[in-house]
Amino acid sequence: MDQAVAAPSRALDLGLAWKHSFSGLGPAFRTDLSPTPLAAPYMVSLNTKLSTQLGVDAQLLSSPDGVAALAGSLPLAGQRPLASVYSGHQFGVWAGQLGDGRAILLGDIETPQGPQELQFKGSGLTPYSRMGDGRAVLRSSIREYLCSEAMHGLGIPTTRALSVTGSPQPVRREEIETAAVVLRVAPSFIRFGHFEHFSAREQYGELRRLADYVIDQFYPECRLTERFAGNPYAALLERVSERTAAMVAQWQAAGFCHGVMNTDNMSILGLTIDYGPFQFLDAFVPNHVCNHSDEQGRYAFNRQPNVAYWNLFCLGQALLPLVGEQELALAALESYKTVFPRELQARMRAKLGLADQQDGDRELVEDILKLLAADRVDYPIFWRRLSHLAAGSPAEPVRDLFMDRAAADTWLHSWLARLPADRSAAGIAMLATNPKYVLRNHLCELAIRQAKLQDHSEVETLLRLVQAPYDEHPDQEAKAGFPPDWAAHIEISCSS
Ligand code: AMP
């Protein structure tokens, strides 16, 4: 018998406490496979704030082995890489099986923030790659990296990103670009589409295992409820509806347009996930469509709340074999219709500096949104200037944003009358609610152009700004200004 033992393959030991919870669901949920190494990987950016929060050694990650590991070119000791299978509705149409076509999950680790999964995006082919190449380009990877951190900086639930690494390896899109890998971090990357997959295939054993897993790991309260006749699956649907409602309310208040709200891009934890052609609004255009590929405008900014409900309805249908009665599923979904408007009003009141709720607040919100839309006022700048007004600055900078000064004055008059007596306290609260720095498309674009020339300093600067978006950062004033004219012509599509 051949006694030779294969030399242990080299791996980077970060001392991580792996759990591999998702892998434990069983083989029906995944294909085990390794990332495909990228040639000559280099660091674009390491999110040291996040590495500290996770208790992962940033210095080790910055070493040549660290960079190779973050690019998927050197294994992490203890990883058990896999691609998961899911399905989904894309642009309103059942798309059948999709799956992690370019994402690879390494497992979950114990962290001071609780268990967190580590997942590569762009790390090579999987059995679910379909026509794709398993890769992600530098441009879209920088966008995902920065936007996850921007959302987190705004307090919006999101997956996070630990690093972007690049490689000279060419990747073909509309033109030849280069490859990059983002290492994403979240308690779970399970999507509505995971449930749709097993439900559509009538694999109800797997469906139940998945639901039980999600409940036990993330929604244990669903087992305790007496609502829905003690049905934990209906309770799960209700909790996911609530979290999704709260997340989308935050999107709308922040002026965030996701761009591709397919059911496979909806997190079961109510996290913003899969950053593609997203955009933070510049001018307030309610029916703005940020995804150049979305010709019907299905995912227009003002349609997001309805689309989220439509997606939850798909999840409800997928869970129906477990929930049992349609009435229970419909009752669970109802929570969206109460939580979304309540959360949106609360977010908008906070933007207006109103700590309590009074009659007429809804009109105050509706009226200002109408005025902002009529004059296509810059959304972030309006709110920031309004915050300064409350804090004691003159009204002119706010009035100057409107063509219809008389209408603006009328609204400002009612708002000022409604503000609490302690205006400066309201102003301080508003300055901590209405960000000065927003990850606008053109800022990303400029950072990407430089990164393509191997200069990553703008990525670092933007990371610093979006991680503390309410701070003044006086050295970066220009990035808080109006977008240049060319920003209106940036076209971001699904190509990534
Ligand atoms: P997305 O629109 O980015 O959410 O992707 C939808 C589906 O296509 C998912 O299953 C992705 O994994 C897959 N996909 C997107 N881009 C690629 C790619 N370049 N290679 C392989 N699969 C991809």
Ligand code: MG
């Ligand atoms: Mg996706």
